């Protein structure tokens with residue numbers, strides 16, 4: 001079972017490390033979105049993961065700001081996501097913007113945003129800030145043996161079925177199990193897996209589910 005996680009890029013701005021877990025978070029999924037009902041939140045990053053998170057949070061938050069260093073999302077995010085974001089009245093894209101500092105006693109209260117076009121810093125209220133500036137799975141060692149997506153995350157289960165066909169070289173008379181890779185009996189769980197939620201609870205849950213599949217695999221070998 002491969003559970004090697006990812007290496008997250010850290011946001012280097014005063015206050016971020018101190019308020020991590022208290023309004024400042026790396027990544028963020030459906031659970032966090034639910035807890036942001038009626039709040040003003042900030043998403044840092046301009047890639048697809050940031051866009052998907054913004055769409056998720058916008059269902060519950062009053063307002064979602066996406067902070068992007070560049071002049072638009074076009075170079076970093078898929079067009080279909082940009083189109084969806086533009087349809088959401090409570091999402092605002094803040095370009096030429098980066099986090100200069102975060103403030104709060106015991107929880108995030110405000111974010112100082114450096115606007116690179118004006119060279120001014122704006123201090124704005126914020127209930128939560130979710131950082132999506134990159135996570136590297138570092139799976140190069142798998143070479144071409146285990147199938148991975150274009151960013152190196154490991155494909156498992158249904159993600160391996162293309163046009164109704166099982167992966168190349170697949171021999172068992174069954175589809176790959178939910179968390180199984182393209183090599184029968186090798187499983188991947190947690191952050192390293194393509195499409196993972198990137199949360200402790202989901203990683204632990206996937207690990208225990210994969211154990212059940214491993215028992216099934218071993219019982220048939």
Ligand SMILES: Cc1cc2nc3c(=O)[nH]c(=O)nc-3n(C[C@H](O)[C@H](O)[C@H](O)COP(=O)(O)OP(=O)(O)OC[C@H]3O[C@@H](n4cnc5c(N)ncnc54)[C@H](O)[C@@H]3O)c2cc1C
Pocket residue numbers: 003004005006008020021025026027189190191192197198199200201203
């Ligand atoms: C700063 C930060 C804050 C976070 N806050 C939260 C939070 O508040 N709540 C939450 O639910 N989640 C949070 N997360 C996400 C959470 O930490 C991950 O989703 C979770 O740890 C993923 O578990 P994992 O087992 O997949 O990987 P990891 O926990 O990353 O474990 C992978 C392990 O594999 C080891 N490893 C890597 N490569 C190899 C190799 N080739 N051989 C052997 N060992 C290897 C690594 O050293 C590491 O020990 C946070 C993440 C970060 C970075």
